[in-house]
Amino acid sequence: MHLTLENPLDMHLHLREREMLALVAPCSAAQFAGGVIMPNLVQPVDSLERLRAYRAAILDACAGEPFTPYMTLFFRSYHREELLAARDEIIGLKLYPAGITTQSESGVRDFDRIGDTVALLEDLDIPLLVHGETDGFVMEREREFLRVYQWLAETFPRLRLVMEHITTAEAVELLDRYDNVGATVTLHHLLITLDDVVGGLLQPDLFCKPIAKTPRDREALRQAVLAGHPRLMFGSDSAPHPRHKKECCGCAAGVFSAPVLLPALAQLFEEADCLERLADFVSHHARRFYRLRPPHKQVHLVRAPWTVMEQYETLRPFLAGQTLRWRVEKRP
Ligand SMILES: NC(=O)N[C@@H](CC(=O)O)C(=O)O
Ligand SMILES: [Zn+2]
Ligand SMILES: [Zn+2]
Numbered sequence: 001m002h003l004t005l006e007n008p009l010d011m012h013l014h015l016r017e018r019e020m021l022a023l024v025a026p027c028s029a030a031q032f033a034g035g036v037i038m039p040n041l042v043q044p045v046d047s048l049e050r051l052r053a054y055r056a057a058i059l060d061a062c063a064g065e066p067f068t069p070y071m072t073l074f075f076r077s078y079h080r081e082e083l084l085a086a087r088d089e090i091i092g093l094k095l096y097p098a099g100i101t102t103q104s105e106s107g108v109r110d111f112d113r114i115g116d117t118v119a120l121l122e123d124l125d126i127p128l129l130v131h132g133e134t135d136g137f138v139m140e141r142e143r144e145f146l147r148v149y150q151w152l153a154e155t156f157p158r159l160r161l162v163m164e165h166i167t168t169a170e171a172v173e174l175l176d177r178y179d180n181v182g183a184t185v186t187l188h189h190l191l192i193t194l195d196d197v198v199g200g201l202l203q204p205d206l207f208c209k210p211i212a213k214t215p216r217d218r219e220a221l222r223q224a225v226l227a228g229h230p231r232l233m234f235g236s237d238s239a240p241h242p243r244h245k246k247e248c249c250g251c252a253a254g255v256f257s258a259p260v261l262l263p264a265l266a267q268l269f270e271e272a273d274c275l276e277r278l279a280d281f282v283s284h285h286a287r288r289f290y291r292l293r294p295p296h297k298q299v300h301l302v303r304a305p306w307t308v309m310e311q312y313e314t315l316r317p318f319l320a321g322q323t324l325r326w327r328v329e330k331r332p
Contacts, residue, residue: 030328055089143170191268194211
């Protein structure tokens with residue numbers, strides 16, 4: 001059995017730089033027509049100059065495989081002229097609360113001071129993508145942040161706002177209260193709960209921000225995604241860290257899921273008996289919300305068992321060693 005996806009998109013992706021970029025970009029380019037590229041490099045991507053250089057490096061790393069990098073600028077205070085100049089080259093601005101996740105130290109410290117820049121985004125119709133967590137208790141960070149999303153959605157009703165990598169039932173509920181709000185959901189948050197991370201032997205590969213939540217939260221995410229909620233978009237948040245940064249004291253946050261995304265998603269949708277909705281989740285919803293017209297690209301899956309590699313160079317992928325029912329078919 002075969003499955004052909006037209007223009008699958010990964011709406012939240014970390015590709016890093018240099019050797020790591022060269023290593024991971026082909027995994028995404030083999031499965032997706034494009035992806036939203038996160039700007040949290042060691043030196044954040046917060047200028048048009050840096051963004052152009054990064055974009056060129058990404059295209060280079062894809063080595064001829066067609067892949068559209070939808071670039072984001074790291075949120076800071078911007079002038080109208082800067083945003084006007086960048087508008088045609090970005091898909092949005094990415095906001096991180098300071099220090100809340102990997103390489104976010106130069107993020108926002110005072111949310112009372114972001115209004116001017118957000119008003120410009122609304123006016124210029126540039127989407128705002130947000131890592132929505134407070135610095136509260138780790139299991140409550142996303143729920144606590146929902147009041148910020150609410151404030152943004154109500155104060156800037158024409159702003160297109162994306163809640164990145166949502167993990168809670170309450171975030172799913174919030175989505176239904178505002179037409180201008182969308183959200184990305186990762187593969188791993190559809191598959192695991194906190195139990196998988198810390199319930200047995202500690203699994204550093206599964207440690208990420210936001211941390212995986214309860215079975216009830218996972219169920220709410222699954223139900224909304226599998227029912228085809230039109231403003232839920234697939235965003236892997238594939239976030240590679242070398243094994244020596246994962247398997248050590250002070251494990252870095254991030255799940256490297258890029259090699260397994262479409263096979264594992266196909267399996268999940270098939271098990272829920274709604275394989276026909278996969279294309280909506282991995283492409284149509286994002287195309288509609290962001291008004292994208294990616295260059296045409298088909299990705300083919302075949303229903304044949306495939307065992308995920310234990311190791312991918314310096315990385316250990318999500319679902320390492322597990323056998324999946326689908327694999328990506330390479331066609332010349
Ligand atoms: N998700 C993560 O745990 N880590 C991401 C950052 C992020 O998306 O928050 C990373 O860049 O490593
Ligand atoms: Zn994040
Ligand atoms: Zn991320």
